[in-house]
Amino acid sequence: MSKVTTLNEFILEGQAAHSFATGELTRILNDIAVASKIVSRDVRRAGLVDHILGAQGNTNVQGEEQQKLDVVADEQFIKAFEYGGEVCGIASEENDDFVAFQSETSKNGKYVVLFDPLDGSSNIDVNVSIGTIFSIYKRVSTIGEEATFEDMIQMGNQQVAAGYVLYGSSTMLVYTTGDGVNGFTLDPSIGEFCLSHPNMKMPVKGRLYAMNEGNINICEEGLRDYIAYCQSSENDYQAPYSGRYIGSLVADFHRNMIKGGIYIYPETTTAPEGRLRLLYECNPLAFIAEQAGGLATTGRKRIMDIQPQQLHERVPFYIGSKNMVEKAMSCIAAKN
Ligand code: AHG
Ligand code: MN
Ligand code: MN
Numbered sequence: 001m002s003k004v005t006t007l008n009e010f011i012l013e014g015q016a017a018h019s020f021a022t023g024e025l026t027r028i029l030n031d032i033a034v035a036s037k038i039v040s041r042d043v044r045r046a047g048l049v050d051h052i053l054g055a056q057g058n059t060n061v062q063g064e065e066q067q068k069l070d071v072v073a074d075e076q077f078i079k080a081f082e083y084g085g086e087v088c089g090i091a092s093e094e095n096d097d098f099v100a101f102q103s104e105t106s107k108n109g110k111y112v113v114l115f116d117p118l119d120g121s122s123n124i125d126v127n128v129s130i131g132t133i134f135s136i137y138k139r140v141s142t143i144g145e146e147a148t149f150e151d152m153i154q155m156g157n158q159q160v161a162a163g164y165v166l167y168g169s170s171t172m173l174v175y176t177t178g179d180g181v182n183g184f185t186l187d188p189s190i191g192e193f194c195l196s197h198p199n200m201k202m203p204v205k206g207r208l209y210a211m212n213e214g215n216i217n218i219c220e221e222g223l224r225d226y227i228a229y230c231q232s233s234e235n236d237y238q239a240p241y242s243g244r245y246i247g248s249l250v251a252d253f254h255r256n257m258i259k260g261g262i263y264i265y266p267e268t269t270t271a272p273e274g275r276l277r278l279l280y281e282c283n284p285l286a287f288i289a290e291q292a293g294g295l296a297t298t299g300r301k302r303i304m305d306i307q308p309q310q311l312h313e314r315v316p317f318y319i320g321s322k323n324m325v326e327k328a329m330s331c332i333a334a335k336n
Contacts, residue, residue, distance in 0.1 A: 007033050007173065007184045007193035014177065024086040024110055025161060028136060029175065032113075033193055035080040036132055036165040036173060039073045039117075040186060043167040046124050069124055070094060073117035073132065087111050088139055089147025091311050093280060098311060100146040107144055111160070112137050112151045114280040119164075120248025129168040131250025135284035136161040152311060156283035156304030163284065164250045174200065174254070176291040181257075197258075202294035205323040206260020207241040210252040218268040222332035223299070229331065236323075249276065253285055253319065257292060262320035262328060266299065273314035278306060282317050295325040299332045 008030065015026045046069055074094040081087040082101050088109040091098040093116045101107070115134040123130050137158055141148040163175025171186040173193050183197030209230045216224060230241040244261070246252050252263045265276045276282055286296030286303040296303040296319040306315065318325050 005195040010195055027084060028086050028111060031080040031084040032134060033173060035077045037191065038076050039132065040167055040171040042069060042072055043130065047127065070118035070121045077115055077117050081113055082106060085109060087113050089151060091152045091279065092117055093277065098149065098152045107146060110138055110143060112139055112147055114152060116280045119250050123248050128248065129166060129246060129251035130248050131167060132165040133250060133281055133284050134163055135159055135280060153308040155307055156286055159283060159287050162287040166250050166254050168251060176288050181288055181292045200257060200292050202257050202289060202292040203260030203321055204293065206321045207237050208244050208256060208259055208261030209241050210245045210261060211264040212245060215268050218270055219266045222335035223266050226328040226331040249281060256320045260321045262324040265317045267316040274316040275314060276317045278308055278313050278315045279311060282315055285319055289319050293322060294320055295322050297325060297329060299329060
């Protein structure tokens with residue numbers, strides 16, 4: 001029997017291998033692991049909390065109001081970062097503005113974290129996989145002062161680490177620090193994330209496509225051509241691809257990471273920038289995709305080279321196996 005490597009051990013080994021690593025990033029990743037174990041536990045009880053406790057008047061045993069799970073997750077991660085001491089501020093999907101932590105320890109923190117605490121939250125009520133996505137940057141403002149807007153709107157190519165947690169049939173944490181991608185599965189019996197998917201690589205091609213095809217008539221013609229190519233018997237597999245759309249970006253992305261595939265959330269006539277948010281959905285997954293040999297673009301240009309202007313800005317998103325994203329981009333280019 002080979003020895004299990006826990007996330008903790010793995011992160012520490014990574015730190016030892018890089019002389020520039022100071023231990024702060026290590027502690028942030030550990031904070032994320034702890035917070036995500038707590039969220040995982042809450043997610044696993046989602047139906048009970050909503051339907052049993054909720055039925056008794058929306059208050060729990062302590063008399064607190066039941067909160068939506070995405071707010072619960074948001075608070076859990078914020079708490080982890082605020083009290084961890086390495087992070088000077090955060091931005092999250094659940095907060096209109098970024099949060100600059102006020103304690104002296106936090107003001108001395110060198111990093112900011114941007115995150116989507118619960119992705120795919122419309123799937124909670126129907127017991128379908130959901131996730132968390134996070135992105136870590138070095139601050140650009142002065143250490144010792146409050147975090148600023150400029151710390152938050154850095155280009156994706158400046159990320160020092162990014163990852164996601166998938167609350168699926170098991171709970172997994174997948175992350176990169178720019179040196180490949182590694183995946184860890186939570187063993188609930190010991191409460192540890194254990195290395196289960198070392199050095200993850202996304203297949204260069206695949207035959208799974210994920211798009212909300214309800215939008216097919218309101219997306220651009222080049223994309224309609226690409227979807228027709230996926231469905232055709234004259235494509236690179238000489239047989240129609242399979243359509244797979246969970247409606248949880250993390251789950252759709254993770255499946256494509258392992259099996260090979262493409263995920264598309266395009267611009268449409270009703271949502272000209274698409275739906276997904278650049279800072280805490282697209283950039284972190286783009287970093288992981290590229291580290292695993294995949295690609296992430298808007299259909300026209302690289303996601304990680306976009307200069308963000310706003311915290312919650314949206315971008316069209318094409319992510320997945322390299323050959324598939326390139327083919328989709330060539331279909332779009334052909335109609336422009
Ligand atoms: P969130 O739950 O964080 O708001 O994100 C939902 C996202 C993403 O997870 C999913 O792929 C997409 O929205 C689904 O959108 P549609 O229902 O428009 O397909
Ligand atoms: Mn989301
Ligand atoms: Mn969300």
